[in-house]
């Protein structure tokens with residue numbers, strides 16, 4: 001499974017796209033919205049176009065409202081190169097700094113695009129008046145494709161919330177390697193970004209006793225953890241979620257003061273510290 005680090009290294013082959021981290025980026029955005037409901041909203045319902053593999057069509061609600069008015073006024077499709085950029089994408093660009101991919105990139109958490117009120121359009125010249133009228137400021141010749149929403153009513157800490165969302169996401173999937181959820185991009189977070197699966201974290205299924213029984217590597221990992229806690233015998237580690245496994249889970253849940261249902265959901269999984 002390719003990691004973000006693998007993707008960073010591909011720039012040596014002349015590949016400079018962050019398209020391969022789209023799924024991981026969407027997981028970070030979901031986590032941000034769990035942390036603060038509607039902190040970012042999708043705007044793909046507006047008359048916009050862009051490469052869906054690389055552009056995240058998300059903005060803060062007020063910035064979206066202003067964009068909607070500008071597009072309505074102009075009555076044309078707005079083409080985009082970039083909108084919301086997640087900490088994962090910024091981490092990649094930051095790592096590429098000085099290469100043929102990127103000359104200069106902001107520290108992850110600090111980029112304007114990570115705030116949810118910036119867009120890049122290749123058709124900047126024709127859009128300047130309509131966007132300007134709705135408080136979207138054109139940066140000028142130093143970065144001609146770029147516009148920033150300056151109309152107020154937006155949060156300015158979204159970059160840090162994005163870093164924090166990644167830290168929470170990492171911890172959910174790596175209960176035996178927990179990191180600080182401080183919203184700051186430092187070496188600890190950068191190392192976890194490197195090790196994250198480029199295609200997103202696998203979403204764990206609920207493990208429980210059903211007919212026919214569930215089996216697989218995830219059940220085996222669960223049983224190994226139960227074995228380590230003395231709740232199963234070595235001979236019972238077989239990758240099949242059977243009666244013995246259910247009983248072991250129930251005993252664990254009772255010991256930990258969790259709800260006793262013999263089902264391994266998010267909370268039991270976290271308490272067991274099952275490796276991802």
Ligand SMILES: [Zn+2]
Nearest residue numbers: 118119120146
């Ligand atoms: Zn930009």
